[in-house]
Amino acid sequence: MPAYNRILKVDYEKCTGCRLCELVCAVKHDHVSNPIRSRIRVIKWESEGVYIPMSCQQCEDAPCVIGCPAKALSRNMEMGRVEVDYQKCIGCRTCVSVCPFGAMHFVPSDRKVIKCDLCDGDPQCVRFCEVKAVNLAEAGDVGLQKGREAARRLQAADRKAAGVLAAS
Amino acid sequence: MALNRKIAYIDLTSGEIRTRSIPLEIRRQFLGGRGLDAYLLYNHTNANVDPLGPDNVLLISAGLLAGTCASATARTHVMAKSALTGVLGSTNMGGFFAPELAWSGFHHLVIRGRAEKPSYLFIHDGEIEIRDAKGIWGKSVTETQWAIRDELGDPEVKCLVIGPAGENLVRFANVMTGIKDSGGRTGMGCIMGSKNLKAVAARGKMDLTIAHPVEALEFNKRFIDQITSSKVNQTQGTLGTPFIWGATNSWGGVRARNFQLNQCEYADDIEPEHLDEIATETMGPHHMAACFGCQVHCRARYKIPSGPFAGRYDEGPEYTSLGAFGAEPDCKNAVTVLTSNYLVNQYGMDNLETGSMISWAMELYELGILTKDKTDGIDLRFGNDEALLEMIQRIAFRKGWLGDTLADGGIPAAEKIGKNAFDYLIQVKGMNNLHSDERATPALALNVATAARGSDHLRSRPAIDLYHLPEPVLRKIFSSPVPYSGPLSSEHTSYEGKAWEVFWQENCYMAVDCLGICKYHTVFLGATHPNFEDWPDAIRYNTGLEFTPRQIWEAAERCNMIERLFNLREGLTRYDLKKGDMLNHRYFDEPCLRGAPDVVGRKIDRDKFDRMVDEFYEHKGLDRTGNPKPETLKRLGLENEPSHRL
Numbered sequence: 051m052p053a054y055n056r057i058l059k060v061d062y063e064k065c066t067g068c069r070l071c072e073l074v075c076a077v078k079h080d081h082v083s084n085p086i087r088s089r090i091r092v093i094k095w096e097s098e099g100v101y102i103p104m105s106c107q108q109c110e111d112a113p114c115v116i117g118c119p120a121k122a123l124s125r126n127m128e129m130g131r132v133e134v135d136y137q138k139c140i141g142c143r144t145c146v147s148v149c150p151f152g153a154m155h156f157v158p159s160d161r162k163v164i165k166c167d168l169c170d171g172d173p174q175c176v177r178f179c180e181v182k183a184v185n186l187a188e189a190g191d192v193g194l195q196k197g198r199e200a201a202r203r204l205q206a207a208d209r210k211a212a213g214v215l216a217a218s
Numbered sequence: 219m220a221l222n223r224k225i226a227y228i229d230l231t232s233g234e235i236r237t238r239s240i241p242l243e244i245r246r247q248f249l250g251g252r253g254l255d256a257y258l259l260y261n262h263t264n265a266n267v268d269p270l271g272p273d274n275v276l277l278i279s280a281g282l283l284a285g286t287c288a289s290a291t292a293r294t295h296v297m298a299k300s301a302l303t304g305v306l307g308s309t310n311m312g313g314f315f316a317p318e319l320a321w322s323g324f325h326h327l328v329i330r331g332r333a334e335k336p337s338y339l340f341i342h343d344g345e346i347e348i349r350d351a352k353g354i355w356g357k358s359v360t361e362t363q364w365a366i367r368d369e370l371g372d373p374e375v376k377c378l379v380i381g382p383a384g385e386n387l388v389r390f391a392n393v394m395t396g397i398k399d400s401g402g403r404t405g406m407g408c409i410m411g412s413k414n415l416k417a418v419a420a421r422g423k424m425d426l427t428i429a430h431p432v433e434a435l436e437f438n439k440r441f442i443d444q445i446t447s448s449k450v451n452q453t454q455g456t457l458g459t460p461f462i463w464g465a466t467n468s469w470g471g472v473r474a475r476n477f478q479l480n481q482c483e484y485a486d487d488i489e490p491e492h493l494d495e496i497a498t499e500t501m502g503p504h505h506m507a508a509c510f511g512c513q514v515h516c517r518a519r520y521k522i523p524s525g526p527f528a529g530r531y532d533e534g535p536e537y538t539s540l541g542a543f544g545a546e547p548d549c550k551n552a553v554t555v556l557t558s559n560y561l562v563n564q565y566g567m568d569n570l571e572t573g574s575m576i577s578w579a580m581e582l583y584e585l586g587i588l589t590k591d592k593t594d595g596i597d598l599r600f601g602n603d604e605a606l607l608e609m610i611q612r613i614a615f616r617k618g619w620l621g622d623t624l625a626d627g628g629i630p631a632a633e634k635i636g637k638n639a640f641d642y643l644i645q646v647k648g649m650n651n652l653h654s655d656e657r658a659t660p661a662l663a664l665n666v667a668t669a670a671r672g673s674d675h676l677r678s679r680p681a682i683d684l685y686h687l688p689e690p691v692l693r694k695i696f697s698s699p700v701p702y703s704g705p706l707s708s709e710h711t712s713y714e715g716k717a718w719e720v721f722w723q724e725n726c727y728m729a730v731d732c733l734g735i736c737k738y739h740t741v742f743l744g745a746t747h748p749n750f751e752d753w754p755d756a757i758r759y760n761t762g763l764e765f766t767p768r769q770i771w772e773a774a775e776r777c778n779m780i781e782r783l784f785n786l787r788e789g790l791t792r793y794d795l796k797k798g799d800m801l802n803h804r805y806f807d808e809p810c811l812r813g814a815p816d817v818v819g820r821k822i823d824r825d826k827f828d829r830m831v832d833e834f835y836e837h838k839g840l841d842r843t844g845n846p847k848p849e850t851l852k853r854l855g856l857e858n859e860p861s862h863r864l
Contacts, residue, residue, distance in 0.1 A: 066515040068508035074435060077287045081431040084321060086423045096397060097360060099501060099519035099531055178439065180446055180513040
């Protein structure tokens, strides 16, 4: 699949909450272990057993790109991602403020923002996620995949209803 | 390279806090986690210290590999002298606390004294604060954690807490983290409660250096593939540990009705597959959850489907809850097991000890040793689910004569109940046995009898002994990293070579408890799992320290010996039924009544068991009385302990 079409597809219901994605992301990018350096974060509501990995959506019309006063953020068409040009970045954190997904992070010790770069095409979060909660998918296929899963649920519900009708 | 990892000494009486680095020389000797805790316990307590007094020290640690890029290294260790057993108190738990502690700047905490008022510790950015726990004291395990997060204004804080059971000094109270991650056995929550310490909260944002990051990532990937390709872990990731209970029950290896039977019949409702259905119905098809950085994801998320606590969210149950609240009290109802599991998790109380104590009381009640005037009118017969649930609550809050009595642990309770109550108590060193029945498995019997923290399966159980592996396979596993040419037997009913298996596993489990790796990633349930030969790479790539498999083995042996030294100093003697390496008479006198053909009629042979203990002592370098030979201490470099170097 061409790089420009690849996106991270998160099936959050499959997430076991282990946060290995955070660990390998930090080690891959910064060569140290520290989840505040991760570009992907598992948001949890432990009291409900809900875990949701959140990362950059690589938006087409990205608020971070539009909002950046230094024009440090731009879309790399070839790689299918939004990138930070650290030569231009002034560290104002506007991108952190405007990102609707909380996917831009500021690392205090480095005084710089970080975001997902899809590991140049081989995302480590995907590679290490054994339960496939985080996947690499072709952008155009995701809708159909979701549709297939939804259709299966509808069919199951339909069968159940038929069973109820037959029994009554 | 030197590891810049810190230890903090915290005096709750004076409020004084000191920190220092862990010298490499001590690190090489005791690795970290449980092993280093054992060194610290032996060095920071005196003989016969009052376990509930201010001079007992509570040790909390993250393993050597916690927070690094090595898989399944989420284990936290907690140690102190136990008020339940009077010997080594020790517990190892999963969850998310250990890495958070490591990122907050500390790997070991040595906590002594007693806070004047209920307090909790907050550890962050290399700093430690002692904070007021007013308003948190009295709360359940999960409510405590959410209240601390609210107070600190940070939902990412990870807490190690006690529930009401710890506050009420129930001798088998747990230290808990998350929904159900339990530091169980030996009552470390009781020690925390005695120190007026409600919680330890950690928030870590500090970098942990990875010595060889690229290699560490690639090694981890291979490690994960090795783990996830094994059938046993795939099953565990689907059904959780209940599958072990189900499998063991099928051949007659679990306790039922206290210790009257070795198999729980007509138990379909609590079989792992049914519990899995409940989890699927209440939490969806993807209901398994994991500890930090682990691919096994062995615990289920579930909601209690019906009954007085219907709709409450919990995780598990582990196989121990199936045994302790299902088979032992003969309450073979899934809702009862799930509700009991929820209650002990919220009260912060050991499921195994709680269920076993109640089942023991049930047997005493049916024998007439306990009567209705002692139970406040509760009809404490086997199979009375309501009585079980009521007694769990009574123990946690020390309500009524019996609740208060059982909360003190087996041996004091037996003395208080009187008559021959002690004869029916299935315990070693004052702690109740696991829900398994070891009468047909001498290797497992030796393990529970000699485990350092009292009756226990996680200190030296050769669980793969049940697989009937061919002898060459056994030899491959058990002859490394030190050579062994003695006997080995594939037959689980045999006494041949079992002492070596137990000795080998004791060192294997100590090694991973020092490194902070979960036992499901070792030769515990899977014969092909990572082993002594694999750990040097994990250590090297992540920390830069160089160890050979043999050096890890020797460190583990040393750590086990210092635990032994602690127990000996607290009065352990070989044949003492209350504090020794000895089993209840029922193991030797009452044959198994149920199970597979090669299990029915089995009991432990006293003479053969005795010889097995001799052999085990010989492997460990102990004399016949169970004391270390001088040359053993010299070989392990322990002849000058306590050395007070750290």
